[in-house]
Amino acid sequence: MTSAEEPARPGERERVRDAARTRAEILDVATREFARAGYDGARVDEIAARTRTTKRMIYYYFGGKEQLFTAVLERAYGVIREAEQELDVDHLDPVAAIRRLAEVTFDHHEQHPDFIRLVSIENIHDAQHIAASGKLGRMGSPALDVIRRILSAGQNSGLFTADVDAVDLHAMISAFCFFRVSNRHTFGALFGRDLVDADRRERYRTMLGDMVIAYLTAERATD
Amino acid sequence: MTSAEEPARPGERERVRDAARTRAEILDVATREFARAGYDGARVDEIAARTRTTKRMIYYYFGGKEQLFTAVLERAYGVIREAEQELDVDHLDPVAAIRRLAEVTFDHHEQHPDFIRLVSIENIHDAQHIAASGKLGRMGSPALDVIRRILSAGQNSGLFTADVDAVDLHAMISAFCFFRVSNRHTFGALFGRDLVDADRRERYRTMLGDMVIAYLTAERATD
DNA sequence: TAGCTAACGTACTGGTTCGTACATTAGTGA
DNA sequence: TCACTAATGTACGAACCAGTACGTTAGCTA
The missing domain is CATH 1.10.10.60 (Homeodomain-like)
Known part of the structure; x- marks a missing residue:
């Protein structure tokens, strides 16, 4: 970095x-x-x-200041994309693969609090710098490709029962990882619990995996 | 409002x-x-x-500007607390009660995007205004009380298998609801999907409930 | 209705902050 | 080694912006 x-x-x-x-x-x-x-x-x-x-x-x-911020965003998103490209879960079964993906996402968010803050800031400004960048818009997401592959494998084999696509599943996983870091301060101040406390790290990491897998594999009423 | x-x-x-x-x-x-x-x-x-x-x-x-922002936050949090106090799910079974709670949380986040933005902004400033308020710190959370009751009912009856407490479950639900609104712009710009699109609203609302219930009721290896 | 004060408006200031005009020098290729 | 340019530094300006000094008035109460 x-x-x-x-x-x-x-x-x-x-x-x-x-x-x-x-x-x-x-x-x-x-x-x-x-x-x-x-x-x-x-x-x-x-x-x-x-x-x-x-x-x-x-x-x-x-x-100028605006273009500097855009350049900062471009590099920060570049770093996460590189990390996602490292991801290799093709040798795992769908359940293990999804858990691994969730864990990698979890770890990356934890390790890059500045990135989380930059994204929060960019949202306050309605993603106008991303829009102005051009570069960022068509950058794609390796994580999304991975999810797509795992998901179709899991759905084809009947392991995954949830009717969900890769983008929405990515949103679900990101939401948990992102919120934990982005809302750490208000959540801590209001509820007296530090979501990024090292002692609770493993617990949340497991909770995320459990949650996603439970959602994907839950028994559902057949119609 | x-x-x-x-x-x-x-x-x-x-x-x-x-x-x-x-x-x-x-x-x-x-x-x-x-x-x-x-x-x-x-x-x-x-x-x-x-x-x-x-x-x-x-x-x-x-x-001054700082105190004005603090007052704005105090009122915004007051509004959500009032909404939470309306919540009445004691007549429902634990599964239905949790789904209802998730839906109410979902709806409130959707209906108050300004509140979401204020909380995001406050996090960028390390929750310093909440800390300075005093009022906000000891405001408590009706939602948390509700979750506590549902959770112990569900756990006592054996319906809920997850080892989770009210605060963490609240974090899980809030994360999904919050992220959907707070990260709408960057997510939309990067992945081409508007998380707050009216046509997808029901889908996400259901997804949240499914996710939470699947997590709470999943079959787990007994140790 | 007189007087008091909470509520209000105008006009200004001092510091801050983005941005730039202008001058200078390190490195490089002929 | 000379000249050219990319890279750099200094000093400054103009606009902006939070906050205030000072003066005024509506409405209540005695």
Whole structure:
């Protein structure tokens, strides 16, 4: 994730001017600042100050605050897509495969709270930056492809009884994983329970898998 | 919700100065403005402009932008608590009661998108306004009491096999309902499916109930 | 009806913040 | 090594915006 940290590959000595490094460093810092304070709460000056370069460079490379936020989103979604591409569950039976998928989704959400915050922020702004991006719209989702395969295998074999498609199942799984992180603070303040407490982690991880599998495999009235 | 609209009770003629009405009108407008633009994106001047009164009154009644947002949150949470108090499922069997509870939660989230946005915004700010409120922390939750009763009835009768408590079950139900509204825009932009589409409403409403009941009643390996 | 005060309006300020004009230098290819 | 340009830094401006000083009046009460 932090792509601008490493002090140049061994052999190459650190150049004073390095467009790629400067650009990546701005993205790293901007990700944290936007996630911390929201779009309007984030300060371009603050981002610049936490960088080895100046505000001028933000406008040089990205054009403005809006485009910087869009670039931050694009990279954040890129990271999750890469993680999803790692997913290999084709050797598992449908039930085990779905549980594995749920767990990977669960873990990724837990490991990237900044990503969750960025997505929440983008929703407050009606996904206007995604719409403006173009790049993000037609990025596809490896997770969705995986779900599609598992689902048809499970439905064909009669194991899965639920009448659900991949997109809706993805929404169901994401909802649980996302909410746990995104609403951690209000939920904790109102109900006195920290949903991201390390001691309860395994419990929630299991609960999600149980929930999805119970839903998919439940006995249903045949019509 | 809109408490400042009615032009005075019949008989009373409209007074020019009406503290309660002015205060309520500010809250109404502020709710919309904060929900629209986020805390930092919201403009005190804009709120004032959409009111029959002036910015001066916002500071007169609420003290400042932060306290105004806190007051907005307090009222929004008050509304949902009132709705939850209406809930009467004691005459239903545990399975029907849980489904009814899930449906009421579903409906309330759908009917109050502004509330969802306010909660999202408050989470971006680490629930600091709830923490500062005092009032909100010890407000309790009628829904939680209802869940507790249904859950123990279901568990005692052996109908519910899941080892889950009321708070976690509430989280599970809320996650689905909340995500559907809060992430509508990014989800729609990325996956091309509007989660709040009226045509799909019944489907999701049923899906939630099915999911929760399948989870609670699933056959489990006895240890 | 006189006087008191809660309720209200106007006009302004000081700090903040996005964005840019202008000047400068590191690295590179001829 | 020279010239050219991509990359960078400084300093500043103009608009915005939360908050306030100060003055006014509606409505209630004695």
